[in-house]
Amino acid sequence: xxxxxxxxxxxxxxxxxxxxxxxxxxxxxxxxxxxxxxxxxxxxxxxxxxxxxxxxxxxxxxxxxxxxxxxxxxxxxxxxxxxxxxxxxxxxxxxxxxxxxxxxxxxxxxxxxxxxxxxxxxxxxxxxxxxxxxxxxxxxxxxxxxxxxxxxxxxxxxxxxxxxxxxxxxxxxxxxxxxxxxxxxxxxxxxxxxxxxxxxxxxxxxxxxxxxxxxxxxxxxxxxxxxxxxxxxxxxxxxxxxxxxxxxxxxxxxxxxxxxxxxxxxxxxxxxxxxxxxxxxxxxxxxxxxxxx
Amino acid sequence: xxxxxxxxxxxxxxxxxxxxxxxxxxxxxxxxxxxxxxxxxxxxxxxxxxxxxxxxxxxxxxxxxxxxxxxxxxxxxxxxxxxxxxxxxxxxxxxxxxxxxxxxxxxxxxxxxxxxxxxxxxxxxxxxxxxxxxxxxxxxxxxxxxxxxxxxxxxxxxxxxxxxxxxxxxxxxxxxxxxxxxxxxxxxxxxxxxxxxxxxxxxxxxxxxxxxxxxxxxxxxxxxxxxxxxxxxxxxxxxxxxxxxxxxxxxxxxxxxxxxxxxxxxxxxxxxxxx
Numbered sequence: 001x002x003x004x005x006x007x008x009x010x011x012x013x014x015x016x017x018x019x020x021x022x023x024x025x026x027x028x029x030x031x032x033x034x035x036x037x038x039x040x041x042x043x044x045x046x047x048x049x050x051x052x053x054x055x056x057x058x059x060x061x062x063x064x065x066x067x068x069x070x071x072x073x074x075x076x077x078x079x080x081x082x083x084x085x086x087x088x089x090x091x092x093x094x095x096x097x098x099x100x101x102x103x104x105x106x107x108x109x110x111x112x113x114x115x116x117x118x119x120x121x122x123x124x125x126x127x128x129x130x131x132x133x134x135x136x137x138x139x140x141x142x143x144x145x146x147x148x149x150x151x152x153x154x155x156x157x158x159x160x161x162x163x164x165x166x167x168x169x170x171x172x173x174x175x176x177x178x179x180x181x182x183x184x185x186x187x188x189x190x191x192x193x194x195x196x197x198x199x200x201x202x203x204x205x206x207x208x209x210x211x212x213x214x215x216x217x218x219x220x221x222x223x224x225x226x227x228x229x230x231x232x233x234x235x236x237x238x239x240x241x242x243x244x245x246x247x248x249x250x251x252x253x254x255x256x257x258x259x260x261x262x263x264x265x266x267x268x269x270x271x272x273x274x275x276x277x278x279x280x281x282x283x284x285x286x287x288x289x290x291x292x293x
Numbered sequence: 294x295x296x297x298x299x300x301x302x303x304x305x306x307x308x309x310x311x312x313x314x315x316x317x318x319x320x321x322x323x324x325x326x327x328x329x330x331x332x333x334x335x336x337x338x339x340x341x342x343x344x345x346x347x348x349x350x351x352x353x354x355x356x357x358x359x360x361x362x363x364x365x366x367x368x369x370x371x372x373x374x375x376x377x378x379x380x381x382x383x384x385x386x387x388x389x390x391x392x393x394x395x396x397x398x399x400x401x402x403x404x405x406x407x408x409x410x411x412x413x414x415x416x417x418x419x420x421x422x423x424x425x426x427x428x429x430x431x432x433x434x435x436x437x438x439x440x441x442x443x444x445x446x447x448x449x450x451x452x453x454x455x456x457x458x459x460x461x462x463x464x465x466x467x468x469x470x471x472x473x474x475x476x477x478x479x480x481x482x483x484x485x486x487x488x489x490x491x492x493x494x495x496x497x498x499x500x501x502x503x504x505x506x507x508x509x510x511x512x513x514x515x516x517x518x519x520x521x522x523x524x525x526x527x528x529x530x531x532x533x534x535x536x537x538x539x540x541x542x543x544x545x546x547x548x549x550x551x552x553x554x555x556x557x558x559x560x561x562x563x564x565x566x567x568x
Binding site: 112 | 308317325326329393394400409412419422437443471496503522544548551552555
């Protein structure tokens with residue numbers, strides 16, 4: 001290897017080094033340590049951590065709260081994701097069109113994105129207060145009785161889903177808006193000449209052209225549904241009776257409320273496996289969009 | 294199009310109504326927070342037009358918890374993270390964009406992996422690392438896991454790749470070293486991307502909650518989000534007016550910046566998302 005080429009290699013690695021060290025320390029190491037720790041017991045007082053094989057996994061499979069949290073998370077993801085994407089698309093189409101009051105609409109839809117989840121969750125708590133909260137006040141106008149929205153096992157998760165959809169729809173609207181602006185206007189003119197209706201045009205032209213954006217938004221929405229539990233800590237703390245415990249919330253609870261770090265690591269392995277599957281899916285299906293060279 | 298417009302004015306009106314209805318629904322939580330914050334608590338759930346105005350709730354919230362310190366902590370945190378991210382991501386992105394070195398492809402794929410497996414889900418092990426490093430309850434501990442941002446590296450790499458090689462070579466002919474070329478050629482050309490990334494990063498870390506909640510346990514390190522949560526869940530009774538005032542206070546800097554620079558915000562989020 002010539003000295004000049006050797007120097008490029010060296011420079012490349014030196015430039016990468018600071019970021020690589022931090023990535024190794026706070027992403028790769030913890031990811032690997034999570035898997036290793038899941039095979040050991042939690043050290044308690046004088047008792048050090050010992051190798052326990054698959055014991056933690058066995059405990060997990062028999063832990064009804066784990067299954068509840070996983071079920072909740074799947075239900076939560078399957079409801080927030082399609083709702084958020086559908087609303088984001090609808091908002092983008094509106095804001096991109098010639099509708100009256102466009103600047104206001106865009107501002108209203110996007111504002112939740114810049115607010116801290118923790119702050120808005122506090123406001124939403126008030127909306128759901130039984131009796132004099134805003135939801136019950138409005139329903140009261142129609143003669144409906146008060147309801148303990150967050151305190152009821154059957155409605156609590158739905159309340160959180162509403163908050164999540166409200167928070168993210170405007171964020172994903174932005175990506176659809178950007179994609180819509182790149183669709184050549186000639187397409188619309190041509191379709192109009194052919195006499196195609198608006199819905200037909202949307203279904204046959206706009207929506208397929210937006211597919212890459214939909215996939216991008218989909219991946220991010222899935223990640224968000226496993227990553228963000230701030231509103232749960234504020235609004236329900238996983239209750240009532242674990243009805244709103246999502247996977248990451250349960251990890252937080254086990255790791256930092258019960259201080260069972262080995263079991264928390266075992267639960268994290270499940271979450272990492274889910275995310276890794278997603279990464280693989282993206283790698284296999286979405287890769288064509290990203291040019292590495 | 295003409296037929297659709299003149300033939301279905303009712304449909305168009307319905308659509309406008311739908312859009313406005315949704316927008317009002319979307320702005321409602323913020324509007325409510327504003328209402329409760331600027332009226333005495335007696336009016337926090339009574340919406341009458343002649344309710345007296347007051348700034349008392351803000352004053353009470355401000356004195357009831359060390360919000361000045363929380364603001365300082367958040368400011369330090371956000372500045373530190375952004376500063377470190379800009380340096381680290383610029384260097385790494387430059388390496389990936391313009392240097393051929395052994396293991397580059399693998400290294401890049403490993404970096405991308407962080408887009409999926411984010412520090413947000415590695416809280417258990419990262420807490421143990423911080424504990425081993427003696428960094429628990431410090432502001433750097435909140436920021437460290439986020440400083441090498443895969444997202445930033447990716448975004449800047451894509452941008453650096455669009456810089457014409459001729460500019461790079463011209464600078465080198467004049468005797469500039471790799472770092473000088475980076476500073477003189479690449480960084481200035483990527484300015485809009487830096488602004489976009491900066492806005493996204495600042496709003497993300499201003500709003501981040503779970504990791505700071507876990508890693509901090511004193512007033513001197515807690516960022517605003519954690520401070521607000523402790524304030525709202527401690528014994529404030531259910532004085533919604535004070536809580537909403539505190540809520541608005543903590544969101545105000547970002548919210549005001551957003552309302553003033555709406556176009557830049559929206560464009561930044563767009564730029565940062567489309568890769």
